Amino acid sequence: MAMDLPVEAFNPTHRMMVYLEYSSSSMSLDGVPRASDHPVGHVPDDVAFEMKGRVLAGRYEVGDQVARGGMAVVYSGVHLGIGRRIAFKFLLPRYSVLPAARRRFRNEARIASSLRCSSVVSFFDTGRTDEGILYHVMEFLDGRDLGHILRDAREIPVDWAVRVTIQALWALKAVHSSGVVHRDLKPGNLFLAEQPGGGWMVKIVDFGLSRPGPLHEVEPAVTNPGSVVGTPHYLAPEQAMEQETVDARADLYSIGVVLYRMLARRFPFEGRGYTDVILAKVRGGAVPVDTVRPDLPPGLADVVMRAMARDPVDRHPDAGAFVQALMPYA
Ligand SMILES: Nc1ncnc2c1ncn2[C@@H]1O[C@H](COP(=O)(O)OP(=O)(O)O)[C@@H](O)[C@H]1O
Ligand SMILES: [Mg+2]
Helix, strand or coil, rough: CCCCCCCCCCCHHHHHHHHHHHHHHHHHHHCCCCHHHCCCCCCCCCCCCCCCCEEEEEEEEEEEEEEEEECCEEHHHHHHHCCEEEEEEEEEEEHHHHHHHHHHHHHHHHHHHHHHHCCCCCEEEEECCCCEEEEEEEEEEEEEHHHHHHHCCCCCCCHHHHHHHHHHHHHHHHHCCCCCEEECCHHHEEEEEEEECCCCCEECCCCCCCCCCCCCCCCCCCCCCCCCCCCCCCCCCCHHHHHCCCCHHHHHHHHHHHHHHHHCCCCCCCCHHHHHHHHHHHHHHHHCCCHCCCCCCHHHHHHHHHHHCCCCCCCCHHHHHHHHHHHCCC
């Protein structure tokens, strides 16, 4: 049964904001565009976008489309040389013409690759099609993202929700130890990847909005000062105010909302649009999760609500501490 609130209900607005950010930052921050920023040839529109059957870079064959995010389309494929299953992530044509979006997309692969953590999706290669569409080549993940699972689930068992959250937090610990802040954690970016021997593990995908760490050699800042990125429901209030200065605790807030959502089947703050949700967050006072789901074991609601504290200093200090607090409930 579908859940009452679609996971990505606010995605169009969010992506529109990102689009605006890209447009403006490409004017003010990017300096002289590099030749490679400009696509060559005819860029297909998003509706006509179809890559199936193409062979890219002479060795990667594109298979079926498996998912579509806000800015990218993901396809399955095969590395012809070694027969390995792969996934492609193509930046949608609409974004492929925006220099700042292209930079951010290229940075994604660099940031994620540097993490070298099995709980982060692996990137193998990156390239561009003859039309100028950027793509990444990644490990192919079997399984489903948490967004899909939430949409189909009736009720999520408490211990299952806690285990997923702990796995996501372990992954996040590795991400944060490199100084990276993901900044777009939500169910659609947490993938439950089936493992060859059975079972599954959480892998973090989509570093498209991430803040790089101090040692990352990425292209220059692509976020406009004062601009906002992120999905409003999962966004920490301080991230809604000022994107650039957020630290790892903004990710912990987002994970807190993911857990809240799994347990309560609703969001801690509801609103009719982007601004409503953000204003509700800034005002504070989320409905405690045990009010919505009274059968929670004692103490768990406090752990969840602490992750979502309005002031970052009141949250769990880091991903490891959040894991410790959740352990008794797994
Ligand atoms: N390597 C992969 N293998 C299989 N599916 C993937 C892979 N990476 C992403 N996906 C799926 O594609 C969706 C969109 O990918 P994502 O990187 O989140 O793009 P976007 O930036 O557009 O949100 C994800 O929510 C996930 O379901
Ligand atoms: Mg995504």
